Amino acid sequence: MSQVDTHSHTDHHDDHHDHGPAKGLKRWLFTTNHKDIGTMYLIFSLVMFMTGGAMAMVIRAELFQPGLQLVEPGFFNQMTTMHALIMVFGAVMPATVGLANWMIPIMIGAPDMALPRMNNWSFWILPFAFTMLLSTLIMPGGGPAGGWTMYPPLIQQTGVALPFLIFAIHMMGVSSIMGAINIVVTIMNMRAPGMTLLKMPLFVWTWLITAYLLVAVMPVLAGGVTMLLTDQYFGTTFFNAAGGGDPVMFQHIFWFFGHPEVYIMILPAFGIISEIIPTFSRKPLFGYESMVYATASIAFLSFIVWAHHMFTVGMPIAGQLFFMFSTMMIAVPTGVKVFNWISTMWRGAMTFETPMLFSLAFVFLFTIGGFSGLMLAIAPADFQYHDTYFVVAHFHYVLVPGAVFAIMAGVYYWLPKWTGNMYDETLGKVHFWMSTIFVNVLFFPQHFLGLAGMPRRIPDYATQFADFNMISSIGGFGFGLSQLLFIYVVIKCAKGGVKATDKVWDEPRGLEWTLSSPPPYHSFSVAPEIK
Amino acid sequence: MTQNTPQDNKALTLKLVVMTLAMFGFGFALVPLYSVFCEITGIRSAIVETDASQVIETPDIDREVTIEFVANRIAGAAWEFEPSVTKMKVHPGKLYSTTFFARNLLDRPITGLATPDIKPAAANKYFQKTECFCFTEQKFGASESRDMPVRFIIDPELPEHVDTVTLSYTFYSQTELASAAR
Ligand code: HEM
Ligand SMILES: [Cu+2]
Numbered sequence: 001m002s003q004v005d006t007h008s009h010t011d012h013h014d015d016h017h018d019h020g021p022a023k024g025l026k027r028w029l030f031t032t033n034h035k036d037i038g039t040m041y042l043i044f045s046l047v048m049f050m051t052g053g054a055m056a057m058v059i060r061a062e063l064f065q066p067g068l069q070l071v072e073p074g075f076f077n078q079m080t081t082m083h084a085l086i087m088v089f090g091a092v093m094p095a096t097v098g099l100a101n102w103m104i105p106i107m108i109g110a111p112d113m114a115l116p117r118m119n120n121w122s123f124w125i126l127p128f129a130f131t132m133l134l135s136t137l138i139m140p141g142g143g144p145a146g147g148w149t150m151y152p153p154l155i156q157q158t159g160v161a162l163p164f165l166i167f168a169i170h171m172m173g174v175s176s177i178m179g180a181i182n183i184v185v186t187i188m189n190m191r192a193p194g195m196t197l198l199k200m201p202l203f204v205w206t207w208l209i210t211a212y213l214l215v216a217v218m219p220v221l222a223g224g225v226t227m228l229l230t231d232q233y234f235g236t237t238f239f240n241a242a243g244g245g246d247p248v249m250f251q252h253i254f255w256f257f258g259h260p261e262v263y264i265m266i267l268p269a270f271g272i273i274s275e276i277i278p279t280f281s282r283k284p285l286f287g288y289e290s291m292v293y294a295t296a297s298i299a300f301l302s303f304i305v306w307a308h309h310m311f312t313v314g315m316p317i318a319g320q321l322f323f324m325f326s327t328m329m330i331a332v333p334t335g336v337k338v339f340n341w342i343s344t345m346w347r348g349a350m351t352f353e354t355p356m357l358f359s360l361a362f363v364f365l366f367t368i369g370g371f372s373g374l375m376l377a378i379a380p381a382d383f384q385y386h387d388t389y390f391v392v393a394h395f396h397y398v399l400v401p402g403a404v405f406a407i408m409a410g411v412y413y414w415l416p417k418w419t420g421n422m423y424d425e426t427l428g429k430v431h432f433w434m435s436t437i438f439v440n441v442l443f444f445p446q447h448f449l450g451l452a453g454m455p456r457r458i459p460d461y462a463t464q465f466a467d468f469n470m471i472s473s474i475g476g477f478g479f480g481l482s483q484l485l486f487i488y489v490v491i492k493c494a495k496g497g498v499k500a501t502d503k504v505w506d507e508p509r510g511l512e513w514t515l516s517s518p519p520p521y522h523s524f525s526v527a528p529e530i531k
Numbered sequence: 532m533t534q535n536t537p538q539d540n541k542a543l544t545l546k547l548v549v550m551t552l553a554m555f556g557f558g559f560a561l562v563p564l565y566s567v568f569c570e571i572t573g574i575r576s577a578i579v580e581t582d583a584s585q586v587i588e589t590p591d592i593d594r595e596v597t598i599e600f601v602a603n604r605i606a607g608a609a610w611e612f613e614p615s616v617t618k619m620k621v622h623p624g625k626l627y628s629t630t631f632f633a634r635n636l637l638d639r640p641i642t643g644l645a646t647p648d649i650k651p652a653a654a655n656k657y658f659q660k661t662e663c664f665c666f667t668e669q670k671f672g673a674s675e676s677r678d679m680p681v682r683f684i685i686d687p688e689l690p691e692h693v694d695t696v697t698l699s700y701t702f703y704s705q706t707e708l709a710s711a712a713r
Binding site: 177180181184217224244246249 | 540548550551552555557558562644646
């Protein structure tokens with residue numbers, strides 16, 4: 001990438017060079033500014049987080065006691081399905097895309113994203129997709145209730161909501177693919193002179209790899225749900241045994257997407273943690289290059305492990321062994337990362353501000369989720385664990401104190417940069433401790449429930465599960481309430497507070513800290529010098 | 532690294548769009564790919580007729596294998612469908628026959644098609660059917676009922692660890708769908 005630029009730098013952004021943002025609603029509707037779009041993604045994600053969270057509260061309220069008390073079983077199943085879809089596609093993914101939008105250009109010294117108009121589109125598709133998805137709840141027959149994994153033939157019993165579900169997923173797919181393409185092009189083409197690939201911050205690296213994963217697997221999901229649609233309405237029989245199809249085929253297609261998808265949610269989180277731990281340990285990241293290679297190996301391996309979600313479909317022993325060992329292999333690069341984070345802290349001059357607290361909790365609690373994943377990867381054991389609360393406990397440990405905590409850590413870490421104001425450190429710490437305590441009260445007992453045999457996705461259960469479910473629900477309500485505090489802290493910080501310095505933290509690394517807090521609307525119009 | 536030009540962006544964007552479309556196609560290509568894979572590896576019970584005249588009986592009377600018969604209908608199907616016996620002890624290398632009973636509960640003719648499944652999958656290759664109602668469509672007159680035959684032989688090469696084999700049929704009654712299968 002060393003071709004000589006023949007254009008002068010100034011004619012890149014034609015008419016609105018050096019202008020501030022437009023005024024009013026139009027600024028947000030038509031903006032092509034990466035900071036505006038990043039902000040919109042993050043706000044959207046927060047709204048979805050609360051929406052999906054409200055559904056989780058319905059689930060935990062119903063499960064507070066055995067017996068059916070609050071909602072109909074059918075509605076309960078709609079809640080579990082919608083909760084998962086909203087959290088995966090509406091909360092976690094847009095949050096990481098929002099962080100990418102905000103941070104990648106200013107981390108690599110670029111003036112904006114490479115394809116700013118497409119950036120506007122990728123965001124604005126999302127509110128429509130989720131309005132469509134949520135509207136199914138008030139349709140005759142209700143929303144989808146067959147689980148976020150949408151297995152046929154069960155999902156085909158969805159009423160009129162099915163095509164809306166499928167189109168919503170198509171739109172989410174289009175949005176994330178456009179976002180991913182934009183991120184790849186930005187990273188490959190827009191780095192400031194001297195910013196070689198192996199000088200990029202780890203957050204940029206993890207996002208580059210994530211973006212490739214998105215381009216590779218979102219289209220496969222789109223294909224899978226399209227086949228569901230044509231099976232239902234156009235007489236094809238991809239998944240219908242009566243016509244020579246095979247319902248298990250859908251599971252293969254879904255998990256070919258689904259397993260890389262879980263890494264799409266966690267790799268950017270790894271990137272965030274790899275930015276924060278060095279700052280608060282006041283040491284450079286230990287094993288930078290091994291982190292890059294570990295991320296790439298995880299991404300590669302994620303394509304050959306999908307059938308660990310399907311051990312019970314009647315696979316031959318050879319298949320079970322293959323998927324068992326390939327799955328366990330992922331623990332190796334993941335372990336490299338965890339040890340690198342710990343080595344970064346080793347003998348560092350550590351301080352424990354809120355972003356660091358969330359990062360430390362991430363390292364501990366994500367690892368617990370990794371371990372329960374390894375237990376599930378043992379094919380013979382999975383016959384007992386599969387479709388129980390143990391699986392629910394596993395993926396919530398990797399996703400909530402994993403991905404979500406990392407996103408919150410990132411928000412606390414960069415909020416002073418975005419707003420120019422320090423957040424309230426005391427309240428941040430209160431939010432951290434409440435979240436961490438309640439998240440464990442919420443999800444740890446679910447391991448025991450699963451091992452004792454409680455199935456997932458049920459509105460009622462045998463009475464021997466009562467105590468742990470009550471504890472779990474209390475944790476759930478506590479965790480839900482704690483997040484109101486998070487919203488309060490963020491709004492308070494956006495409104496004002498102690499002015500942040502440009503560096504914000506003691507010894508942060510990276511170009512973002514060379515800009516003012518908040519950064520100018522257009523930053524790095526002239527590329528910075530990278531030493 | 533210098534500032535990019537719009538042409539660079541266009542070229543890379545185009546590559547990524549092509550990759551997206553290719554992966555969309557790959558999603559659909561997975562369907563035939565899996566089918567081929569499952570047939571080669573014997574994971575799926577292929578509906579293969581063994582030529583009766585080619586079968587030489589070499590009964591292994593020291594070995595006994597339990598065969599279980601299972602009949603399934605999809606919910607709401609207008610059939611009665613069940614095996615006449617649910618279990619049989621057989622010697623590998625010997626021909627046996629049994630029947631499945633079906634009754635059309637409608638007062639109009641329908642066509643059905645049965646799809647077989649053998650578990651464990653390891654037994655697939657060794658469960659040979661010389662006659663099976665699953666080889667052809669089954670036409671039933673209004674309210675007609677009949678016994679449908681299956682003749683089979685277990686290959687003596689059946690792996691040692693397999694002592695029970697389940698033969699399960701699902702009988703589909705939807706005329707249009709059944710014919711789409713062949
Ligand atoms: C060492 C790493 C991991 C291993 C070995 C692992 C293994 C597994 C296995 C075997 C299952 C299937 C369990 C069953 O259904 O019986 C599973 C489910 C799941 N895992 Fe993991 N996992 C790992 C990391 C992750 C990460 C990082 C995430 C997400 C950030 C994740 C998210 C999920 C989800 C969402 C499910 C459940 C999907 C569903 O059925 O709805 N896992 N995991
Ligand atoms: Cu997986």
